[in-house]
Amino acid sequence: MSKWAKVNRARARKPKGTLSGPERAFAALLALRQAAGEVSWWRVHPGSLRLAEGVRYEPDFAYVNDVGEVAYVEVKGPRGFGLDAESRTKWRAAGDLFPWARFEAVVMSRGGLVVSTEVYEPALGAARVREDREDMA
Numbered sequence: 001m002s003k004w005a006k007v008n009r010a011r012a013r014k015p016k017g018t019l020s021g022p023e024r025a026f027a028a029l030l031a032l033r034q035a036a037g038e039v040s041w042w043r044v045h046p047g048s049l050r051l052a053e054g055v056r057y058e059p060d061f062a063y064v065n066d067v068g069e070v071a072y073v074e075v076k077g078p079r080g081f082g083l084d085a086e087s088r089t090k091w092r093a094a095g096d097l098f099p100w101a102r103f104e105a106v107v108m109s110r111g112g113l114v115v116s117t118e119v120y121e122p123a124l125g126a127a128r129v130r131e132d133r134e135d136m137a
Contacts, residue, residue, distance in 0.1 A: 022077040022108035040064050057090040071102040095120040
């Protein structure tokens with residue numbers, strides 16, 4: 001089997017709309033935060049943002065916090081630490097085009113903990129990383 005056949009099969013493995021383990025853990029975290037009043041609204045795969053002709057960014061989550069700030073979140077597991085080059089480029093372009101929203105990249109551990117959160121701040125033109133440890137329970 002060729003290298004590309006393996007890559008294409010891996011991409012086709014997960015049906016559209018199916019959540020990965022880290023995404024399920026982050027959804028549970030958002031549900032807890034909503035119950036605590038920290039988050040007023042959230043959605044999984046909320047749609048896509050148009051960046052340019054034929055280029056779209058599809059975040060894993062969108063939420064509105066208790067003070068009305070909108071955030072779009074990319075969730076990665078412990079093996080896929082961080083964003084790859086294409087994802088990072090789209091993530092930053094979306095941050096530049098939609099400065100009213102917060103763009104986060106969250107790495108979840110196997111136990112459902114947030115390991116790190118990277119936040120893109122267009123005003124600074126840079127991303128900052130915050131190391132976290134948050135219990136899901």
